[in-house]
Amino acid sequence: MTMDNTSSLSRLDSILASATAHPDAGTAAEGTNPVMGIALRLGEALDRKEISQTDIVSLVQKLRDEAFLARARKLHRYVGGATLEATKEKLRNVARAIAEACPTGSFAEYQARISAIQFAAVFTAHPTFALSNPVYAALAESASQAIPPQEAPFFETHRRAAPPTLEEEFTLAAQAITRARDAMDLLATALLEEAATRWPQEWTSLKPCPVIATSWVGYDTDGRTDIGWWDTLRLRLRMKLFQLMRLESQIMHEGLLAPELTEKLQRAIACVKEQISAVPAGPSDAQAVAHFAKLLVSQRNTALTHAAELDGLLKTAIKSAPPSARIPLAVARAGFLAHGLGLAHTHVRLNASQIHNFVRQKLNLLDDPNNPAHRRALLNQINEALEAVTPVPVDFGALLSDPSSAGRLMMTIAQMVKFIDSDTPVRFLIAETETGYTLLSALWVASCFGVADKIEISPLFETEDALMNGEHIVEEALRSPAWRAYIRRIGRICFQFGYSDSGRYVGQLAATYLIERLRLRIHDLLVRWDMQDITVVFFDTHGESIGRGAHPFRMADRLDYLSPSHVRARFKTTGIACREETAFQGGDGYLLFGTPELAGATLATIAENLFLPLQQEEDPIYDQPDFSADFFSSISEGMKKLVEDPGYAALLGAFGPSLIDRTGSRPPARQSAESATHKRITHPSQLRAIPNNAILQQLGWCANTLQGLGAAVRRHPETFETFRTSSPRFHRALDFAQHGLTCSDDKVLKSVVCLLDPGFWLDRATEEKTPARRKAFLSLMQDLEKLDLSAELLTMFRRIQADHLALREAWKHAPRTEPQIRLLHAIRIMLIEQIWLLACRVPFFMPRGGFNHDVMMQHILCLDIPAVLEELEHIFPTSTGPTNLDFHEPRGPREEGIYEREHRDIFVPMQQMFELIREISVAIMHNIGAFG
Numbered sequence: 049m050t051m052d053n054t055s056s057l058s059r060l061d062s063i064l065a066s067a068t069a070h071p072d073a074g075t076a077a078e079g080t081n082p083v084m085g086i087a088l089r090l091g092e093a094l095d096r097k098e099i100s101q102t103d104i105v106s107l108v109q110k111l112r113d114e115a116f117l118a119r120a121r122k123l124h125r126y127v128g129g130a131t132l133e134a135t136k137e138k139l140r141n142v143a144r145a146i147a148e149a150c151p152t153g154s155f156a157e158y159q160a161r162i163s164a165i166q167f168a169a170v171f172t173a174h175p176t177f178a179l180s181n182p183v184y185a186a187l188a189e190s191a192s193q194a195i196p197p198q199e200a201p202f203f204e205t206h207r208r209a210a211p212p213t214l215e216e217e218f219t220l221a222a223q224a225i226t227r228a229r230d231a232m233d234l235l236a237t238a239l240l241e242e243a244a245t246r247w248p249q250e251w252t253s254l255k256p257c258p259v260i261a262t263s264w265v266g267y268d269t270d271g272r273t274d275i276g277w278w279d280t281l282r283l284r285l286r287m288k289l290f291q292l293m294r295l296e297s298q299i300m301h302e303g304l305l306a307p308e309l310t311e312k313l314q315r316a317i318a319c320v321k322e323q324i325s326a327v328p329a330g331p332s333d334a335q336a337v338a339h340f341a342k343l344l345v346s347q348r349n350t351a352l353t354h355a356a357e358l359d360g361l362l363k364t365a366i367k368s369a370p371p372s373a374r375i376p377l378a379v380a381r382a383g384f385l386a387h388g389l390g391l392a393h394t395h396v397r398l399n400a401s402q403i404h405n406f407v408r409q410k411l412n413l414l415d416d417p418n419n420p421a422h423r424r425a426l427l428n429q430i431n432e433a434l435e436a437v438t439p440v441p442v443d444f445g446a447l448l449s450d451p452s453s454a455g456r457l458m459m460t461i462a463q464m465v466k467f468i469d470s471d472t473p474v475r476f477l478i479a480e481t482e483t484g485y486t487l488l489s490a491l492w493v494a495s496c497f498g499v500a501d502k503i504e505i506s507p508l509f510e511t512e513d514a515l516m517n518g519e520h521i522v523e524e525a526l527r528s529p530a531w532r533a534y535i536r537r538i539g540r541i542c543f544q545f546g547y548s549d550s551g552r553y554v555g556q557l558a559a560t561y562l563i564e565r566l567r568l569r570i571h572d573l574l575v576r577w578d579m580q581d582i583t584v585v586f587f588d589t590h591g592e593s594i595g596r597g598a599h600p601f602r603m604a605d606r607l608d609y610l611s612p613s614h615v616r617a618r619f620k621t622t623g624i625a626c627r628e629e630t631a632f633q634g635g636d637g638y639l640l641f642g643t644p645e646l647a648g649a650t651l652a653t654i655a656e657n658l659f660l661p662l663q664q665e666e667d668p669i670y671d672q673p674d675f676s677a678d679f680f681s682s683i684s685e686g687m688k689k690l691v692e693d694p695g696y697a698a699l700l701g702a703f704g705p706s707l708i709d710r711t712g713s714r715p716p717a718r719q720s721a722e723s724a725t726h727k728r729i730t731h732p733s734q735l736r737a738i739p740n741n742a743i744l745q746q747l748g749w750c751a752n753t754l755q756g757l758g759a760a761v762r763r764h765p766e767t768f769e770t771f772r773t774s775s776p777r778f779h780r781a782l783d784f785a786q787h788g789l790t791c792s793d794d795k796v797l798k799s800v801v802c803l804l805d806p807g808f809w810l811d812r813a814t815e816e817k818t819p820a821r822r823k824a825f826l827s828l829m830q831d832l833e834k835l836d837l838s839a840e841l842l843t844m845f846r847r848i849q850a851d852h853l854a855l856r857e858a859w860k861h862a863p864r865t866e867p868q869i870r871l872l873h874a875i876r877i878m879l880i881e882q883i884w885l886l887a888c889r890v891p892f893f894m895p896r897g898g899f900n901h902d903v904m905m906q907h908i909l910c911l912d913i914p915a916v917l918e919e920l921e922h923i924f925p926t927s928t929g930p931t932n933l934d935f936h937e938p939r940g941p942r943e944e945g946i947y948e949r950e951h952r953d954i955f956v957p958m959q960q961m962f963e964l965i966r967e968i969s970v971a972i973m974h975n976i977g978a979f980g
């Protein structure tokens with residue numbers, strides 16, 4: 049009997065209420081686990097039809113929408129409120145403070161302070177595009193209101209219909225970058241207005257550019273093989289087009305008559321449009337490539353390759369403009385010159401192994417660079433090669449014929465430099481750098497293709513080895529005269545730190561410590577090598593969330609966290625200039641630039657961080673380096689042991705990957721021969737950091753933020769408590785754990801482990817009165833035995849639980865999971881149970897291809913539901929073909945509605961429950977504030 053709507057809702061309420069009132073009550077199968085308790089009671093009520101699937105859907109939507117609203121409020125607070133007036137006021141204060149801090153109040157000092165790039169906002173397409181575009185837009189809109197709304201806009205689902213393509217990611221990035229550029233213009237306006245009142249004669253010569261935008265969308269090819277050089281060039285040309293069009297519209301907006309400037313711009317725009325439409329679709333059509341080459345070469349001058357070519361005309365335009373248009377034009381000029389011929393600067397990336405492969409081939413260097421025993425010989429050889437290298441010409445024919453990723457990427461840069469923008473340096477990031485040999489090899493490749501002085505080679509330190517030994521890597525490179533000469537010529541030395549990868553191997557808190565230590569060691573190295581006149585660029589790639597390195601509570605804290613005042617002070621003492629770069633990653637990161645209000649507020653926070661005097665320079669944590677070293681190495685030890693624990697890979701690889709949608713065009717595993725052959729992961733390194741962390745969040749345990757903390761705290765309970773309250777640096781790091789604990793729940797993790805434990809199903813079978821259900825429980829038990837994860841999972845759980853207990857013992861008021869997060873997990877556990885029970889009702893079928901009952905159950909236990917349903921659709925078809933045709937005989941009975949019952953009672957509900965499982969994932973993401 050189906051109950052009416054009111055009584056089913058009150059039944060639902062009473063289950064939820066009893067779960068809260070008696071959190072520890074339960075049957076033997078439930079144990080004392082309230083999460084499992086709610087899940088089982090909900091499941092029973094659903095079975096008895098006391099509640100309906102529609103009730104569950106409504107409950108999930110309600111919880112999801114509440115989480116959406118909370119996320120909008122958090123975003124609003126994160127940037128410190130979001131009104132344009134407040135932003136402008138903050139920026140005016142920043143400009144005034146800069147002018148007042150110039151010791152003799154001279155124009156030259158002011159100019160010097162605002163003319164160097166000090167910060168870059170780097171827009172990356174990390175796959176965190178978890179929400180549909182309208183939901184992201186609604187979130188940003190809600191967060192931008194002076195008072196965020198009380199009611200969430202209704203969307204049937206918050207999920208995307210499909211993962212974004214590279215093209216869509218590029219569009220979203222370009223929109224976010226445009227808003228970032230508008231916000232940078234607000235900063236430039238404030239700086240120029242301040243200067244105009246103080247130095248009315250001189251201000252027009254200023255080109256303020258303390259903050260710039262950079263992008264790697266379309267240019268990051270680390271671990272992915274789907275981006276061709278033609279894609280990179282097409283997207284880079286589009287960035288050029290946006291930049292030219294931006295300048296054109298800024299000039300038009302001021303109603304300026306500058307015919308020569310406008311004409312030059314319009315001719316360049318027309319050329320670039322033509323070039324974009326001629327970009328080949330791939331390498332196979334050599335004629336198309338040759339045609340594209342012809343356009344690039346013949347239109348090189350008209351399409352412009354130096355932004356500075358327009359500077360003379362821009363200056364004249366500013367001078368002859370009416371007073372009200374002069375500042376807006378000066379702002380447009382500053383933004384244009386700072387960014388060169390692109391809406392944003394360009395970062396490309398590839399993996400260290402790709403550089404090694406290229407050099408091994410070309411120079412016949414056969415030793416393994418990762419083997420320290422071969423290192424010295426290899427370093428000598430590459431240094432000799434660097435002395436002898438002479439550039440070869442690059443044309444599209446060479447690009448077409450090169451089979452190596454490194455060769456193609458370097459030649460693509462050579463073409464960018466020749467035909468798109470000859471002045472703006474291109475950052476060349478090398479993932480997983482673990483030796484100085486990699487840097488010298490990259491320099492050799494760049495020299496070979498004639499672009500050494502146009503690129504900024506940067507190691508990415510992200511592996512444990514690199515974090516521990518980073519300074520040796522840098523020193524190996526600095527010992528090379530060719531490397532030192534290169535650094536001096538370009539005037540910069542660049543580093544990238546990957547917070548997400550570092551954090552998942554050594555723990556997020558320990559990674560922070562190791563990265564800070566490495567920054568200080570790099571400083572000391574530069575002093576030792578007498579390179580204080582070189583600008584250091586530190587680029588932090590970090591996700592938006594707790595487990596990937598962006599501070600969870602405030603933008604201002606995020607900047608202090610990434611660039612600690614202690615390190616800044618050290619650089620200031622020796623006069624080494626330091627530029628910070630920070631990633632805004634994928635859908636989640638673009639939210640901070642999701643509306644003009646949010647972009648303005650984000651930018652104002654960056655400007656305040658750069659220019660307002662540091663509030664607090666003293667921090668007691670630095671007086672006890674032994675404590676820090678020991679505390680963070682305990683965390684790192686704990687996390688490393690967990691990473692090597694087979695139960696951890698089992699946890700990540702069981703049904704975790706099925707809980708999340710694919711959230712970007714980048715594959716969830718680094719593309720390589722090895723990743724192609726493994727079905728279920730056997731080590732976390734087979735996943736990339738974002739899915740790794742997203743799965744942990746969905747399983748209710750942010751291990752990469754929490755593991756090892758208990759052991760560390762147990763070793764230093766008193767010092768921990770002292771620094772927790774007295775050290776801003778330590779406190780900021782603990783904020784990650786604080787947030788991690790509000791969305792981690794050992795009872796949820798235990799429920800997941802239980803679900804995968806055959807013993808749990810045996811217990812349930814023992815208690816069960818109904819024969820059909822008992823049979824289903826027993827059959828699930830047998831299928832789980834075959835999956836064979838349970839013993840390892842239980843060991844891993846004990847490791848996590850023991851560490852967690854130690855943490856709770858020492859940190860009495862450590863936060864606990866929010867009840868609504870726990871409830872979402874409980875509903876999902878119930879849905880998983882229901883799906884598994886439905887699977888037990890699939891009738892016998894003959895194997896089809898390799899798909900038989902056993903295979904089906906293994907897939908279902910891993911929640912690979914879409915693939916299973918696709919197979920079952922073939923095995924149990926619903927229609928049998930064109931039955932209304934005339935077959936020239938008396939009509940026989942038609943098997944209509946064949947397998948309808950299976951579809952109605954098993955497959956359709958299974959599909960709906962699976963969709964709901966993923967909707968819950970979005971609701972959990974809203975609660976956490978990010979994906980991954």
Ligand SMILES: C=C(OP(=O)(O)O)C(=O)O
Pocket residue numbers: 174479508510545546547548549550589590591736737738
């Ligand atoms: C650099 C990183 O990201 P990824 O390598 O996943 O792009 C990181 O943050 O670790």
